[in-house]
Amino acid sequence: MPLRFSFTPYPVVGMPASRLREYVEGNDRVTGSPLASEIIHALTKSLTSEEQKPVPRPSAAPRTRLLEADTEENLQRLFIEKGWTDGLPIVLPTEDRVAEMLEGTSHAPDEIVGQMAVAHRGEYTSYTVEKVAINAVMAGARPEHLPVILAIASTGNPAFPSSTTSFAGMAIVNGPIRGEIAMNAGLGALSPFNFANSVIGRAWTLMTINLGNARLGDTLLASTGHNLNYNNMCCAENEEASVWEPFHAQKGFSRDESIVSVFRGWSVINSMGAANSIRPATEETAIMLKAFPALHSVATLIMDPLVAKGLKDQGFQTKQDVARWLSENTKVPAGQYWGADVIYAFNRPLARAGVEPYATWANLPADTLIAPYNDPKLINIVVVGGESNPLWLTTDFRYVTSASVDKWRPAGRLKRDARPIRMPAGVACSDGLCGIPS
Amino acid sequence: MAQTITSSRSTLHRALQTVFDPLGTPVETKKYISMAPRLDTLEGKTIYLVDVGFAGGYEFLEQLRDWFARRMPQTRTVLKRKPGNMFMDSPDLWEEIKREAHGVIFGVGG
Known part of the structure:
Protein backbone atom coordinates (compact mmCIF):
# COMPACT_ATOMS: atom_id res chain seq x y z
CA MET A 1 0.00 0.00 0.00
CA ARG A 57 3.73 -4.94 -6.04
CA PRO A 58 5.45 -6.84 -8.86
CA SER A 59 6.99 -9.18 -6.27
CA ALA A 60 3.53 -10.60 -5.71
CA ALA A 61 3.49 -12.00 -9.25
CA PRO A 62 3.34 -15.81 -9.48
CA ARG A 63 6.74 -17.52 -9.64
CA THR A 64 7.69 -20.64 -11.51
CA ARG A 65 8.22 -23.77 -9.41
CA LEU A 66 11.43 -24.68 -11.21
CA LEU A 67 14.19 -22.41 -12.40
CA GLU A 68 15.66 -22.53 -15.87
CA ALA A 69 18.17 -25.37 -16.20
CA ASP A 70 21.80 -24.34 -15.92
CA THR A 71 25.19 -25.62 -14.86
CA GLU A 72 26.02 -26.16 -11.20
CA GLU A 73 28.56 -23.34 -11.31
CA ASN A 74 26.05 -20.90 -12.77
CA LEU A 75 23.30 -21.95 -10.40
CA GLN A 76 25.54 -21.55 -7.35
CA ARG A 77 26.35 -18.08 -8.60
CA LEU A 78 22.68 -17.35 -9.29
CA PHE A 79 21.58 -18.32 -5.77
CA ILE A 80 24.29 -16.19 -4.17
CA GLU A 81 23.76 -13.20 -6.45
CA LYS A 82 19.99 -13.32 -6.00
CA GLY A 83 20.42 -13.14 -2.23
CA TRP A 84 18.90 -16.59 -1.67
CA THR A 85 21.72 -17.89 0.55
CA ASP A 86 23.66 -16.97 3.68
CA GLY A 87 26.70 -16.23 1.51
CA LEU A 88 28.07 -19.75 1.83
CA PRO A 89 27.85 -22.41 -0.88
CA ILE A 90 24.63 -24.38 -0.78
CA VAL A 91 23.48 -27.81 -1.87
CA LEU A 92 21.48 -27.12 -5.01
CA PRO A 93 17.82 -28.13 -4.57
CA THR A 94 17.54 -30.43 -7.57
CA GLU A 95 14.38 -32.37 -8.26
CA ASP A 96 15.97 -35.62 -7.04
CA ARG A 97 17.31 -34.12 -3.84
CA VAL A 98 14.06 -32.41 -2.94
CA ALA A 99 12.10 -35.59 -3.69
CA GLU A 100 14.43 -37.48 -1.37
CA MET A 101 14.10 -34.79 1.31
CA LEU A 102 10.32 -35.05 1.14
CA GLU A 103 10.61 -38.69 2.26
CA GLY A 104 11.46 -37.19 5.65
CA THR A 105 7.80 -36.39 6.35
CA SER A 106 4.41 -37.93 5.76
CA HIS A 107 2.93 -34.57 4.87
CA ALA A 108 2.05 -33.75 1.28
CA PRO A 109 4.46 -31.47 -0.60
CA ASP A 110 1.72 -28.96 -1.34
CA GLU A 111 0.49 -28.67 2.25
CA ILE A 112 0.73 -25.14 3.58
CA VAL A 113 3.06 -25.03 6.59
CA GLY A 114 2.75 -21.38 7.53
CA GLN A 115 3.45 -17.76 6.76
CA MET A 116 6.48 -15.68 7.61
CA ALA A 117 7.69 -12.09 7.28
CA VAL A 118 10.84 -10.55 8.70
CA ALA A 119 9.18 -7.15 8.79
CA HIS A 120 6.72 -6.73 11.65
CA ARG A 121 3.25 -6.73 10.12
CA GLY A 122 4.95 -6.68 6.74
CA GLU A 123 4.05 -8.50 3.59
CA TYR A 124 3.91 -12.19 4.45
CA THR A 125 4.83 -15.09 2.24
CA SER A 126 3.25 -18.49 2.64
CA TYR A 127 5.13 -21.72 2.14
CA THR A 128 4.48 -25.37 1.61
CA VAL A 129 6.17 -28.53 2.82
CA GLU A 130 8.01 -28.56 -0.51
CA LYS A 131 9.37 -25.03 0.00
CA VAL A 132 10.66 -26.00 3.44
CA ALA A 133 12.24 -29.12 1.95
CA ILE A 134 13.95 -27.01 -0.74
CA ASN A 135 15.53 -24.80 1.89
CA ALA A 136 16.45 -27.85 3.98
CA VAL A 137 18.32 -29.31 1.00
CA MET A 138 20.10 -26.00 0.47
CA ALA A 139 21.23 -26.02 4.11
CA GLY A 140 22.81 -29.46 3.63
CA ALA A 141 20.21 -31.27 5.73
CA ARG A 142 19.18 -34.89 5.26
CA PRO A 143 15.60 -36.24 5.39
CA GLU A 144 16.02 -37.24 9.05
CA HIS A 145 16.31 -33.54 9.93
CA LEU A 146 13.19 -32.46 8.06
CA PRO A 147 10.67 -32.96 10.92
CA VAL A 148 12.61 -30.53 13.14
CA ILE A 149 12.98 -28.03 10.30
CA LEU A 150 9.27 -28.26 9.49
CA ALA A 151 8.45 -27.74 13.16
CA ILE A 152 10.52 -24.55 13.19
CA ALA A 153 8.85 -23.43 9.96
CA SER A 154 5.42 -24.15 11.42
CA THR A 155 5.96 -21.48 14.08
CA GLY A 156 6.08 -18.79 11.38
CA ASN A 157 8.88 -17.11 13.29
CA PRO A 158 11.84 -15.73 11.38
CA ALA A 159 15.23 -16.33 12.99
CA PHE A 160 15.93 -12.62 12.74
CA PRO A 161 12.96 -10.33 12.43
CA SER A 162 13.70 -6.97 10.88
CA SER A 163 14.84 -4.39 13.37
CA THR A 164 17.58 -1.80 13.22
CA THR A 165 18.61 -3.34 16.56
CA SER A 166 19.78 -6.60 14.91
CA PHE A 167 17.90 -9.53 16.43
CA ALA A 168 19.26 -13.02 16.99
CA GLY A 169 17.31 -16.26 17.37
CA MET A 170 17.78 -19.53 19.20
CA ALA A 171 16.31 -22.99 18.62
CA ILE A 172 16.36 -25.57 21.42
CA VAL A 173 15.28 -29.16 20.77
CA ASN A 174 13.90 -31.48 23.45
CA GLY A 175 12.71 -35.06 23.48
CA PRO A 176 13.65 -38.32 21.76
CA ILE A 177 14.39 -36.76 18.37
CA ARG A 178 17.62 -35.37 19.81
CA GLY A 179 19.15 -38.83 20.05
CA GLU A 180 17.53 -40.17 16.90
CA ILE A 181 19.30 -37.60 14.74
CA ALA A 182 22.35 -37.35 17.00
CA MET A 183 22.00 -33.71 17.98
CA ASN A 184 24.57 -32.40 20.38
CA ALA A 185 23.43 -31.25 23.81
CA GLY A 186 26.77 -31.81 25.48
CA LEU A 187 30.36 -30.80 24.88
CA GLY A 188 30.54 -27.82 22.52
CA ALA A 189 26.83 -28.07 21.67
CA LEU A 190 26.82 -24.47 20.50
CA SER A 191 29.99 -24.84 18.43
CA PRO A 192 30.24 -26.05 14.80
CA PHE A 193 30.93 -29.69 15.61
CA ASN A 194 27.60 -31.37 15.10
CA PHE A 195 25.96 -32.08 11.76
CA ALA A 196 22.33 -31.95 12.92
CA ASN A 197 22.77 -28.79 15.00
CA SER A 198 24.53 -27.11 12.07
CA VAL A 199 22.15 -27.95 9.24
CA ILE A 200 18.95 -27.39 11.22
CA GLY A 201 20.18 -24.01 12.46
CA ARG A 202 21.27 -23.04 8.96
CA ALA A 203 17.95 -24.15 7.49
CA TRP A 204 16.18 -21.69 9.81
CA THR A 205 18.42 -18.93 8.46
CA LEU A 206 17.73 -19.86 4.83
CA MET A 207 14.00 -20.09 5.52
CA THR A 208 14.12 -16.63 7.06
CA ILE A 209 15.82 -15.30 3.94
CA ASN A 210 13.67 -17.08 1.36
CA LEU A 211 10.36 -17.72 3.11
CA GLY A 212 10.44 -14.66 5.38
CA ASN A 213 11.55 -12.46 2.47
CA ALA A 214 14.63 -11.02 4.19
CA ARG A 215 16.11 -8.52 1.74
CA LEU A 216 18.92 -6.40 3.13
CA GLY A 217 18.16 -2.69 2.90
CA ASP A 218 14.58 -3.40 1.84
CA THR A 219 12.77 -5.57 4.35
CA LEU A 220 15.77 -6.04 6.67
CA LEU A 221 17.47 -3.02 8.22
CA ALA A 222 19.61 -4.53 11.00
CA SER A 223 22.28 -1.90 11.44
CA THR A 224 25.22 -4.01 12.61
CA GLY A 225 23.66 -7.38 11.87
CA HIS A 226 24.29 -10.36 14.12
CA ASN A 227 26.72 -13.25 13.73
CA LEU A 228 24.31 -15.61 15.50
CA ASN A 229 22.10 -15.30 12.42
CA TYR A 230 24.29 -17.93 10.71
CA ASN A 231 23.13 -20.76 12.95
CA ASN A 232 20.73 -19.35 15.57
CA MET A 233 22.26 -21.16 18.56
CA CYS A 234 20.62 -24.38 17.41
CA CYS A 235 21.22 -27.24 19.84
CA ALA A 236 19.47 -29.70 22.13
CA GLU A 237 18.92 -29.59 25.87
CA ASN A 238 21.07 -32.00 27.85
CA GLU A 239 18.13 -33.66 29.55
CA GLU A 240 20.16 -36.69 30.62
CA ALA A 241 22.74 -34.66 32.55
CA SER A 242 20.30 -32.11 33.92
CA VAL A 243 19.06 -32.32 37.50
CA TRP A 244 15.97 -30.34 36.57
CA GLU A 245 12.84 -30.75 34.49
CA PRO A 246 13.43 -30.45 30.71
CA PHE A 247 12.41 -27.19 29.13
CA HIS A 248 9.60 -28.66 27.03
CA ALA A 249 8.12 -30.37 30.07
CA GLN A 250 8.06 -26.98 31.80
CA LYS A 251 5.91 -25.80 28.91
CA GLY A 252 3.40 -28.59 29.43
CA PHE A 253 4.61 -31.16 26.94
CA SER A 254 5.27 -34.80 27.76
CA ARG A 255 8.92 -35.75 28.19
CA ASP A 256 8.38 -38.31 25.43
CA GLU A 257 7.34 -35.69 22.93
CA SER A 258 9.88 -34.15 20.61
CA ILE A 259 9.61 -30.39 20.67
CA VAL A 260 11.52 -27.45 19.27
CA SER A 261 11.35 -24.14 21.13
CA VAL A 262 12.33 -20.83 19.58
CA PHE A 263 13.69 -17.78 21.32
CA ARG A 264 14.52 -14.24 20.28
CA GLY A 265 16.87 -11.63 21.67
CA TRP A 266 20.11 -9.78 21.13
CA SER A 267 22.80 -10.35 23.70
CA VAL A 268 24.83 -13.20 25.17
CA ILE A 269 27.25 -12.90 28.10
CA ASN A 270 29.60 -15.80 28.90
CA SER A 271 30.24 -16.34 32.60
CA MET A 272 33.87 -17.08 31.81
CA GLY A 273 35.88 -16.81 35.00
CA ALA A 274 32.89 -17.15 37.28
CA ALA A 275 32.49 -20.80 38.13
CA ASN A 276 29.99 -20.75 40.97
CA SER A 277 32.73 -21.02 43.61
CA ILE A 278 33.77 -17.65 45.12
CA ARG A 279 30.47 -16.01 44.19
CA PRO A 280 27.33 -18.13 43.69
CA ALA A 281 26.11 -18.47 40.11
CA THR A 282 22.87 -16.76 41.02
CA GLU A 283 24.66 -13.63 42.25
CA GLU A 284 26.94 -13.65 39.22
CA THR A 285 23.95 -13.97 36.91
CA ALA A 286 22.23 -11.06 38.64
CA ILE A 287 25.29 -8.92 37.93
CA MET A 288 25.14 -9.90 34.25
CA LEU A 289 21.42 -9.26 33.99
CA LYS A 290 21.97 -5.71 35.18
CA ALA A 291 23.87 -5.06 31.97
CA PHE A 292 20.70 -5.59 29.93
CA PRO A 293 17.89 -3.03 29.79
CA ALA A 294 15.47 -5.75 31.00
CA LEU A 295 13.14 -5.14 28.08
CA HIS A 296 9.94 -7.14 28.60
CA SER A 297 11.57 -8.46 31.83
CA VAL A 298 12.87 -11.52 29.98
CA ALA A 299 16.07 -13.53 30.29
CA THR A 300 17.26 -16.98 29.27
CA LEU A 301 20.20 -18.85 30.80
CA ILE A 302 22.08 -21.57 28.90
CA MET A 303 23.60 -23.49 31.73
CA ASP A 304 26.17 -26.28 31.87
CA PRO A 305 24.84 -29.31 33.80
CA LEU A 306 27.54 -28.72 36.43
CA VAL A 307 26.04 -25.33 37.26
CA ALA A 308 22.60 -26.84 37.58
CA LYS A 309 23.94 -29.50 39.93
CA GLY A 310 25.77 -26.89 41.99
CA LEU A 311 22.65 -24.76 42.28
CA LYS A 312 20.58 -27.74 43.28
CA ASP A 313 23.11 -28.52 45.99
CA GLN A 314 22.66 -24.94 47.18
CA GLY A 315 18.93 -25.52 47.57
CA PHE A 316 17.47 -24.54 44.23
CA GLN A 317 15.31 -27.59 43.66
CA THR A 318 13.85 -26.42 40.37
CA LYS A 319 14.57 -24.04 37.53
CA GLN A 320 11.67 -21.96 38.82
CA ASP A 321 13.46 -21.57 42.18
CA VAL A 322 16.41 -20.01 40.38
CA ALA A 323 14.12 -17.79 38.30
CA ARG A 324 12.33 -16.57 41.44
CA TRP A 325 15.64 -15.74 43.15
CA LEU A 326 16.85 -13.80 40.13
CA SER A 327 13.54 -11.98 39.81
CA GLU A 328 13.67 -10.85 43.42
CA ASN A 329 17.36 -10.10 43.69
CA THR A 330 18.37 -8.53 40.38
CA LYS A 331 18.03 -4.84 41.12
CA VAL A 332 19.03 -1.69 39.27
CA PRO A 333 18.54 2.01 40.04
CA ALA A 334 15.33 3.39 38.58
CA GLY A 335 17.38 6.02 36.77
CA GLN A 336 19.43 3.33 34.99
CA TYR A 337 16.27 1.49 33.99
CA TRP A 338 14.49 4.53 32.53
CA GLY A 339 17.69 5.72 30.89
CA ALA A 340 17.57 2.90 28.36
CA ASP A 341 16.05 4.04 25.06
CA VAL A 342 14.12 0.82 24.52
CA ILE A 343 12.59 1.06 27.97
CA TYR A 344 11.68 4.67 27.25
CA ALA A 345 10.07 3.60 23.99
CA PHE A 346 8.17 0.55 25.24
CA ASN A 347 7.42 1.19 28.89
CA ARG A 348 7.11 4.97 29.30
CA PRO A 349 3.77 4.88 27.47
CA LEU A 350 2.63 2.16 29.86
CA ALA A 351 3.74 4.26 32.83
CA ARG A 352 1.85 7.26 31.46
CA ALA A 353 -1.22 5.06 31.09
CA GLY A 354 -0.98 4.03 34.75
CA VAL A 355 0.10 0.44 34.09
CA GLU A 356 1.91 -1.04 37.09
CA PRO A 357 4.66 -1.48 38.07
CA TYR A 358 5.86 1.02 35.45
CA ALA A 359 3.71 3.89 36.77
CA THR A 360 5.24 3.48 40.23
CA TRP A 361 8.77 2.99 38.93
CA ALA A 362 8.49 6.14 36.81
CA ASN A 363 7.92 8.25 39.91
CA LEU A 364 10.80 6.87 41.97
CA PRO A 365 14.00 8.81 42.64
CA ALA A 366 16.71 7.84 40.15
CA ASP A 367 18.80 6.05 42.77
CA THR A 368 15.97 3.89 44.14
CA LEU A 369 16.52 0.23 43.38
CA ILE A 370 13.87 -1.64 41.43
CA ALA A 371 13.65 -5.31 40.39
CA PRO A 372 13.01 -5.05 36.62
CA TYR A 373 12.81 -8.81 36.01
CA ASN A 374 9.56 -8.75 37.91
CA ASP A 375 7.98 -11.91 36.47
CA PRO A 376 9.96 -15.10 37.21
CA LYS A 377 7.92 -16.98 34.60
CA LEU A 378 9.77 -14.95 31.96
CA ILE A 379 13.20 -16.13 33.12
CA ASN A 380 14.09 -19.37 31.31
CA ILE A 381 16.80 -21.91 31.93
CA VAL A 382 18.02 -24.49 29.42
CA VAL A 383 20.69 -27.00 30.44
CA VAL A 384 23.32 -27.43 27.72
CA GLY A 385 26.96 -28.42 27.88
CA GLY A 386 29.58 -31.10 28.40
CA GLU A 387 30.46 -30.67 32.07
CA SER A 388 34.00 -29.57 31.37
CA ASN A 389 33.52 -26.41 33.46
CA PRO A 390 30.63 -25.08 35.56
CA LEU A 391 29.93 -22.06 33.33
CA TRP A 392 26.88 -20.63 31.66
CA LEU A 393 25.57 -18.06 29.21
CA THR A 394 23.27 -15.25 30.30
CA THR A 395 21.10 -13.88 27.52
CA ASP A 396 18.32 -11.35 27.05
CA PHE A 397 16.46 -13.87 24.91
CA ARG A 398 12.70 -14.14 25.15
CA TYR A 399 10.91 -17.48 24.81
CA VAL A 400 8.62 -17.16 21.81
CA THR A 401 6.90 -20.49 21.27
CA SER A 402 7.29 -24.25 20.92
CA ALA A 403 6.21 -26.62 18.16
CA SER A 404 5.77 -30.35 17.80
CA VAL A 405 8.42 -32.23 15.85
CA ASP A 406 6.46 -35.47 16.01
CA LYS A 407 3.65 -33.97 13.97
CA TRP A 408 5.99 -33.79 11.00
CA ARG A 409 7.53 -37.26 11.22
CA PRO A 410 7.05 -39.71 8.36
CA ALA A 411 4.69 -42.62 8.86
CA GLY A 412 6.54 -45.49 10.47
CA ARG A 413 10.15 -44.70 11.25
CA LEU A 414 12.26 -41.62 10.84
CA LYS A 415 13.72 -41.54 7.32
CA ARG A 416 17.38 -42.17 7.99
CA ASP A 417 20.24 -42.76 5.56
CA ALA A 418 21.64 -46.30 5.44
CA ARG A 419 24.78 -44.82 6.95
CA PRO A 420 23.77 -41.55 8.63
CA ILE A 421 26.27 -38.73 8.46
CA ARG A 422 27.75 -38.08 11.89
CA MET A 423 30.59 -35.80 12.89
CA PRO A 424 33.02 -37.08 15.51
CA ALA A 425 31.26 -37.30 18.86
CA GLY A 426 32.52 -34.98 21.56
CA VAL A 427 33.77 -37.51 24.04
CA ALA A 428 36.12 -35.69 26.37
CA CYS A 429 38.94 -37.60 27.98
CA SER A 430 37.40 -41.02 27.41
CA ASP A 431 40.58 -42.79 28.48
CA GLY A 432 41.13 -40.68 31.58
CA LEU A 433 44.36 -39.27 30.18
CA CYS A 434 42.95 -36.41 28.13
CA GLY A 435 45.73 -36.90 25.60
CA ILE A 436 48.46 -36.19 28.14
CA PRO A 437 51.34 -38.68 27.90
CA SER A 438 51.76 -40.65 31.07
CA MET B 1 45.51 -39.17 -14.99
CA ALA B 2 45.56 -35.43 -14.45
CA GLN B 3 44.00 -34.99 -17.87
CA THR B 4 41.14 -37.35 -16.96
CA ILE B 5 40.34 -35.42 -13.79
CA THR B 6 40.29 -32.14 -15.65
CA SER B 7 38.01 -33.62 -18.26
CA SER B 8 35.48 -35.00 -15.76
CA ARG B 9 35.45 -31.73 -13.84
CA SER B 10 34.68 -29.82 -17.01
CA THR B 11 31.89 -32.24 -17.81
CA LEU B 12 30.43 -31.70 -14.36
CA HIS B 13 30.48 -27.98 -14.80
CA ARG B 14 28.81 -28.19 -18.20
CA ALA B 15 26.01 -30.57 -17.15
CA LEU B 16 22.66 -28.83 -16.87
CA GLN B 17 20.62 -29.14 -13.72
CA THR B 18 17.07 -28.20 -12.93
CA VAL B 19 16.51 -26.79 -9.46
CA PHE B 20 13.61 -25.44 -7.46
CA ASP B 21 12.84 -21.81 -6.76
CA PRO B 22 13.46 -21.44 -2.99
CA LEU B 23 11.22 -18.43 -2.38
CA GLY B 24 7.87 -18.43 -0.63
CA THR B 25 4.65 -17.27 -2.21
CA PRO B 26 3.59 -13.69 -1.44
CA VAL B 27 0.32 -13.71 0.43
CA GLU B 28 -2.25 -11.86 -1.58
CA THR B 29 -3.31 -8.68 0.11
CA LYS B 30 -7.06 -8.80 0.35
CA LYS B 31 -7.71 -5.10 0.49
CA TYR B 32 -5.70 -2.19 -0.78
CA ILE B 33 -6.86 1.12 0.62
CA SER B 34 -6.68 4.35 -1.31
CA MET B 35 -4.85 7.17 0.38
CA ALA B 36 -6.98 9.97 1.78
CA PRO B 37 -7.52 12.95 -0.54
CA ARG B 38 -4.89 15.63 -0.15
CA LEU B 39 -5.55 19.11 1.18
CA ASP B 40 -5.57 22.15 -1.12
CA THR B 41 -3.72 24.17 1.47
CA LEU B 42 -2.61 23.89 5.09
CA GLU B 43 -3.77 27.42 5.88
CA GLY B 44 -6.52 27.40 8.48
CA LYS B 45 -6.19 23.64 8.86
CA THR B 46 -5.48 21.48 11.94
CA ILE B 47 -2.58 19.06 11.54
CA TYR B 48 -1.86 16.42 14.16
CA LEU B 49 1.79 15.56 14.81
CA VAL B 50 1.79 12.03 16.24
CA ASP B 51 4.83 10.39 17.80
CA VAL B 52 4.50 6.59 17.63
CA GLY B 53 7.00 6.11 20.46
CA PHE B 54 10.53 5.57 19.16
CA ALA B 55 13.02 7.45 21.30
CA GLY B 56 13.70 10.92 19.95
CA GLY B 57 10.58 11.06 17.78
CA TYR B 58 8.64 13.28 20.14
CA GLU B 59 11.51 15.74 20.47
CA PHE B 60 11.79 15.95 16.68
CA LEU B 61 8.07 16.64 16.35
CA GLU B 62 8.40 19.40 18.94
CA GLN B 63 10.80 21.11 16.56
CA LEU B 64 8.44 20.54 13.65
CA ARG B 65 5.62 22.05 15.71
CA ASP B 66 7.78 25.08 16.40
CA TRP B 67 8.64 25.35 12.70
CA PHE B 68 4.94 25.54 11.82
CA ALA B 69 4.44 28.20 14.51
CA ARG B 70 7.26 30.29 13.03
CA ARG B 71 6.70 29.73 9.31
CA MET B 72 3.05 28.80 8.93
CA PRO B 73 1.20 30.30 11.89
CA GLN B 74 -2.11 29.93 10.07
CA THR B 75 -1.77 26.17 10.44
CA ARG B 76 -2.79 24.82 13.84
CA THR B 77 -0.72 21.87 15.05
CA VAL B 78 -1.56 19.41 17.81
CA LEU B 79 1.34 17.34 19.13
CA LYS B 80 0.37 13.91 20.47
CA ARG B 81 2.05 10.84 21.83
CA LYS B 82 0.40 7.70 20.54
CA PRO B 83 -0.93 5.72 23.51
CA GLY B 84 0.79 2.37 24.08
CA ASN B 85 3.98 1.48 22.29
CA MET B 86 4.71 1.66 18.57
CA PHE B 87 3.39 -1.85 17.89
CA MET B 88 0.02 -1.34 19.59
CA ASP B 89 -3.18 -0.19 17.95
CA SER B 90 -4.64 3.08 19.24
CA PRO B 91 -8.21 3.21 17.91
CA ASP B 92 -9.24 6.08 20.18
CA LEU B 93 -6.54 8.30 18.74
CA TRP B 94 -7.44 7.32 15.18
CA GLU B 95 -11.03 8.33 15.87
CA GLU B 96 -9.90 11.62 17.41
CA ILE B 97 -7.77 12.37 14.35
CA LYS B 98 -10.68 11.65 11.99
CA ARG B 99 -12.88 13.90 14.10
CA GLU B 100 -10.52 16.76 14.89
CA ALA B 101 -7.81 16.91 12.26
CA HIS B 102 -7.54 17.77 8.59
CA GLY B 103 -4.26 15.91 8.27
CA VAL B 104 -1.66 14.00 10.27
CA ILE B 105 2.11 13.68 10.27
CA PHE B 106 3.41 10.52 11.95
CA GLY B 107 6.87 10.38 13.43
CA VAL B 108 7.81 6.75 12.87
CA GLY B 109 11.48 6.49 13.78
CA GLY B 110 13.99 7.54 16.36
Missing part, protein backbone atom coordinates in the same frame (compact mmCIF):
# COMPACT_ATOMS: atom_id res chain seq x y z
CA PRO A 2 1.50 3.37 -0.94
CA LEU A 3 2.36 5.87 1.76
CA ARG A 4 4.20 9.16 1.56
CA PHE A 5 7.42 9.35 3.53
CA SER A 6 9.87 12.13 4.21
CA PHE A 7 13.25 11.27 5.65
CA THR A 8 15.10 13.25 8.29
CA PRO A 9 18.86 13.05 8.69
CA TYR A 10 19.83 10.28 11.08
CA PRO A 11 19.97 9.60 13.97
CA VAL A 12 17.14 11.44 15.66
CA VAL A 13 17.48 9.73 19.04
CA GLY A 14 19.79 11.49 21.46
CA MET A 15 20.11 14.66 19.40
CA PRO A 16 19.89 18.04 21.15
CA ALA A 17 17.02 20.39 20.28
CA SER A 18 19.37 22.60 18.26
CA ARG A 19 20.34 19.67 16.00
CA LEU A 20 16.71 18.60 15.58
CA ARG A 21 15.83 22.14 14.57
CA GLU A 22 18.58 21.96 11.96
CA TYR A 23 17.03 18.73 10.72
CA VAL A 24 13.63 20.39 10.33
CA GLU A 25 15.13 23.35 8.51
CA GLY A 26 17.49 21.16 6.50
CA ASN A 27 17.00 18.75 3.64
CA ASP A 28 15.26 15.43 3.23
CA ARG A 29 17.94 12.75 3.54
CA VAL A 30 16.74 10.90 0.44
CA THR A 31 15.54 13.57 -1.97
CA GLY A 32 17.90 16.37 -0.96
CA SER A 33 15.00 18.84 -1.06
CA PRO A 34 14.02 20.97 1.96
CA LEU A 35 12.44 18.62 4.50
CA ALA A 36 9.62 20.94 5.54
CA SER A 37 8.66 21.45 1.91
CA GLU A 38 8.64 17.69 1.40
CA ILE A 39 6.28 17.24 4.35
CA ILE A 40 3.92 19.95 3.14
CA HIS A 41 4.11 18.49 -0.34
CA ALA A 42 3.13 15.07 1.02
CA LEU A 43 0.02 16.58 2.58
CA THR A 44 -1.05 18.74 -0.33
CA LYS A 45 0.11 17.26 -3.65
CA SER A 46 -2.71 15.51 -5.53
CA LEU A 47 -2.78 11.75 -5.37
CA THR A 48 -1.34 9.74 -8.22
CA SER A 49 -3.52 7.13 -9.87
CA GLU A 50 -1.64 4.37 -8.01
CA GLU A 51 -2.22 6.12 -4.70
CA GLN A 52 -5.91 6.32 -5.52
CA LYS A 53 -6.13 2.72 -6.72
CA PRO A 54 -3.21 0.76 -5.26
CA VAL A 55 -2.13 -2.41 -7.04
CA PRO A 56 -0.02 -5.33 -5.76
